[in-house]
Amino acid sequence: MNFAVLQFPASNCDQDAVYALRLLGHSARLVWHKDASLGDSDAVIVPGGFSYGDYLRCGAIARFSPVMQAVKQLAEKGGLVLGICNGFQVLTEAGLLPGALIRNRDLQFHCEYVYLKTATPDSPFTHRIPAGKTLRVPIAHGEGCYYADEETLAKLKAGNQILWQYCDAGGSLKDTANPNGALQNIAGICNAGRNVAGLMPHPERACESILGSDDGKWIFESIFATLNDQPAPARG
C-alpha cells in the first residue's frame, strides 16, 4: 500500500509515521503542504506536530493549505484519512471531523503513556484490534481535550463514531484515566462515513516493542486490512 504522510511547516511526527508504515511493510512518502495532489496514494496520514506554529488555533491555518483540498477530495471519494494528534486537530478545523480539541483541563502539556479502550470494532481503523485489548500508547499534547456540543455528541454516540476512549490498565473508563478532560473520555472518533478518523494518542510511536509498546500497530493493521479488501479509491 502507498501512504501519503502530510508535511506542514512544524509537523514533527511526519518522519515517525513514515518510519512506522515502512516498518510494518508498506510504502510511505511525505507530501509537502503546498502540493495540490496526493499522487497515487491509497490512504493519508495527517501527522502530529505544531503545524504553522499552532498560530491562531491548533490546525486552523493548516486546513487552508493546498494539500488539504486534495485530502478533502480523497475523503469525499471514500479514501481513508487518519489524523494523529495535531492531525486530529487539523481534521476537526477542516470540518472533516465533528467537534474541536481545546486546552487540557489542567493547562499542562501531557507527555506520557495512556491506555485506550476501543469503543467499536466497526471501522476501518479498529476492526483488527484484538477484542477486549487495551492499547498502551503515548500522548504528547497541550490541546487534546475533545469537545462537542450535546447534539453533536449524541450523534457521535448514535452513529457509533467514538472509536477510542481513555481508560485505566484494566479497561475501565475512569475520570482519573482521562489525561485532558475530554468529554466521555474521547481519545478518537470517525466521521459518519467511517473513512476519516482522528485520535490524540500516537500509534505511530508504539509500533515496536523496543519503543515500549507495539500496541499502536493494531490501528495500522486495521487500515492495511481494509485497503487490502477494497478496490483502490478514486485517486486525488
Add this chain to the structure above:
Amino acid sequence: MKAKIIITPKKAVLDPQGKTVQNALAQMGYTGVAGVHIGKYIEIDLAPGTDKAAARTAIDDAAHKLLSNPVIEDYTLEIE
C-alpha cells in the same frame, strides 16, 4: 479604519485558563469576581478608502471561517 474582533470561548466550553486566573484573583484577595473568560483580540488595519459595509461583510466571513472556530468560540466585530 480598523476592524476589531473579540473572540471568547462559548459559555458551555471548559475555560481552564479563565478558571485558573479567577482562582489566582481570589487568592490575591480580589473579591466579587464571579467569572473570568479568556479569549483573543484581533485588530485588522484596513486600507484607506475601504468601504465600511463591504469590509464588515468580508471580515465577518473571515471571522467565521478562520479567525474563530464556531464550534467552541463566539466573536464580536467592530469596525471603526
